[in-house]
Amino acid sequence: MSVDVAQPTLTLVSTNDRTRETSPDDSADPIPFLCECDGGECGQSVWLTAAEYDEARAMHATAIVVPAHVPLGHTGATYAERYAVIDLAILYD
Numbered sequence: 001m002s003v004d005v006a007q008p009t010l011t012l013v014s015t016n017d018r019t020r021e022t023s024p025d026d027s028a029d030p031i032p033f034l035c036e037c038d039g040g041e042c043g044q045s046v047w048l049t050a051a052e053y054d055e056a057r058a059m060h061a062t063a064i065v066v067p068a069h070v071p072l073g074h075t076g077a078t079y080a081e082r083y084a085v086i087d088l089a090i091l092y093d
């Protein structure tokens with residue numbers, strides 16, 4: 001299956017997963033993860049709590065990005081206050 005949205009590299013996702021693993025589960029403080037747009041080339045931080053990160057990763061194929069980095073025309077994104085979760089299985093219209 002090919003999708004027309006930049007997919008995060010496995011390296012980037014594993015970096016964020018490692019960040020999550022070294023963070024306390026019960027903290028309400030947002031943690032700076034790497035924006036996963038366009039393979040992470042933008043280098044910006046996207047802030048999620050541990051619980052928010054776990055929820056975003058519970059969907060099978062997602063990219064977690066800063067809200068402004070959702071590709072134009074993509075309708076499969078869920079917006080939160082500090083971040084957006086792109087469902088990579090949803091195509092452009």
Ligand SMILES: [Zn+2]
Pocket residue numbers: 035036037038042043044065066069
């Ligand atoms: Zn980005």
